[in-house]
Amino acid sequence: MTRKWKDAAANSWYYYKTHNGLVVGHVYNLAHTQLWGAKIPVNATEELILGNYINVDFARSAIEEYWDEKDRTLEVVHEHLLPAL
Numbered sequence: 001m002t003r004k005w006k007d008a009a010a011n012s013w014y015y016y017k018t019h020n021g022l023v024v025g026h027v028y029n030l031a032h033t034q035l036w037g038a039k040i041p042v043n044a045t046e047e048l049i050l051g052n053y054i055n056v057d058f059a060r061s062a063i064e065e066y067w068d069e070k071d072r073t074l075e076v077v078h079e080h081l082l083p084a085l
Contacts, residue, residue: 036053
């Protein structure tokens, strides 16, 4: 799956899927400081905060690494597919 960064000005970057424009990551400046935050939108009302970073490059890398790992992970969505304990 192809993803790209979009500079949204105002000290904010969006990571999105190129085939449909869905935002899958957001890097933002923390109150005009030198710190940057990184988060992943989970759904319309929830976000996964990855942390605060010393510069925009580290924050962007955190989101890219998150999705790189997620792309290589098998997710089980149905409970009947879980192994018996």
